[in-house]
Amino acid sequence: MSVFQLRRSxxxxxxxxxxxxxxxxxxxxxxxxxxxxxAVPLSEKDAARILxxxxxxxxxxxxxxxxxxxxxxxxxxxxDDLRAVLPALPDGIRLPKADTPEIVETxxxxxxxxxxxxGLEIGRFKILPSIESAEGVINCIRTAKxxxxxxxxxxxxxxYTASLEIERTKKGEELFAARTRVVWACKAAGIQxxxxxxxxxxxxxxxxxxxxxxxxxxFSGKSLVNxxxxxxxxxxxxxKQEDVDYALQVVDxxxxxxxxxTGVISLHGKMVDAPVVKRAVNTLKTAQAHGMIDIELDExxxxxxx
Ligand SMILES: CC(=O)SCCNC(=O)CCNC(=O)[C@H](O)C(C)(C)COP(=O)(O)OP(=O)(O)OC[C@H]1O[C@@H](n2cnc3c(N)ncnc32)[C@H](O)[C@@H]1OP(=O)(O)O
Ligand SMILES: O=C([O-])CC(=O)C(=O)O
Ligand SMILES: [Mg+2]
Numbered sequence: 001m002s003v004f005q006l007r008r009s010x011x012x013x014x015x016x017x018x019x020x021x022x023x024x025x026x027x028x029x030x031x032x033x034x035x036x037x038x039a040v041p042l043s044e045k046d047a048a049r050i051l052x053x054x055x056x057x058x059x060x061x062x063x064x065x066x067x068x069x070x071x072x073x074x075x076x077x078x079x080d081d082l083r084a085v086l087p088a089l090p091d092g093i094r095l096p097k098a099d100t101p102e103i104v105e106t107x108x109x110x111x112x113x114x115x116x117x118x119g120l121e122i123g124r125f126k127i128l129p130s131i132e133s134a135e136g137v138i139n140c141i142r143t144a145k146x147x148x149x150x151x152x153x154x155x156x157x158x159x160y161t162a163s164l165e166i167e168r169t170k171k172g173e174e175l176f177a178a179r180t181r182v183v184w185a186c187k188a189a190g191i192q193x194x195x196x197x198x199x200x201x202x203x204x205x206x207x208x209x210x211x212x213x214x215x216x217x218x219f220s221g222k223s224l225v226n227x228x229x230x231x232x233x234x235x236x237x238x239x240k241q242e243d244v245d246y247a248l249q250v251v252d253x254x255x256x257x258x259x260x261x262t263g264v265i266s267l268h269g270k271m272v273d274a275p276v277v278k279r280a281v282n283t284l285k286t287a288q289a290h291g292m293i294d295i296e297l298d299e300x301x302x303x304x305x306x
Contacts, residue, residue: 004289006030008221008237013038016048021055029230031065035074049084056088086114098129099136101146108147132156137178144189152192155182183218194218201226211236244287247280260293
């Protein structure tokens, strides 16, 4: 059975802060995004990329996904960032302000050239573009299909609200349409949707509420600004034991239904048919990825394919 790659928590770590970088191995997030963009002041752009390269060269036993957020490609730093960090082998590049599919394609071409230069397999470096403007949201459906390197699309609500000339609220009503469109784009392309940061690192209740909302919408995880946010995210994304137990019953029930020659059956008085089974299989795959169960799911048998 294929296991979903968990990307519940992607923690930003400023690339100019050695004391923060050195703790990356002990953070329990699914990944980190070492930042060369907005967390780094202009006066430290050059020093930060060297620091990040050295850090990655010395961090050989990687225990989480490592993504580097470079500066946008239309700035004077973007290409230098790539040249500095790629030889130290991050897993992927987060491309900020990915307003169009063309800019992601440009990065794709640049990564191919670096891979050839470094003698690496083509496609080794992944891309996580940030959708963080009105233009980015409008184009995200095409952006999500712009290259095979994409692990997902990330939504950036701080810049998005700035681009719309509105305030970001904790309730997040102003983000609903954009978030939904980013999720559609990702699901249609078969990639993951990563939600934006929650900036108030002291408000765990607010973070819990927002994470519950974005999970309901279809996001796979969130970008984070503070290590204290990791546990809250993981708690919200953990499948509930009762849901896993129910999913197991659904899979069992549909197999019995098929043996009886029908595609629909009643379980505790509720109808179980093909879409219910698909959702149950998703729950079981997620539970598998969380290490809650270890079972072989034969999808051909479950879905009744010949
Ligand atoms: C809109 C955007 O682009 S967001 C992406 C760019 N921004 C960032 O990367 C910001 C990263 N986060 C931070 O700088 C901070 O967490 C802030 C500013 C949000 C909050 O700061 P504080 O309230 O001072 O943090 P807090 O008191 O929780 O720090 C506790 C410890 O965790 C460390 N820490 C905090 N955030 C991080 C982080 N993101 N990565 C690594 N270590 C961190 C601190 O250095 C501190 O370590 P210490 O105890 O050894 O001194
Ligand atoms: O990833 C994020 O959410 C941070 C960001 O750049 C933004 O919101 O503009
Ligand atoms: Mg931003």
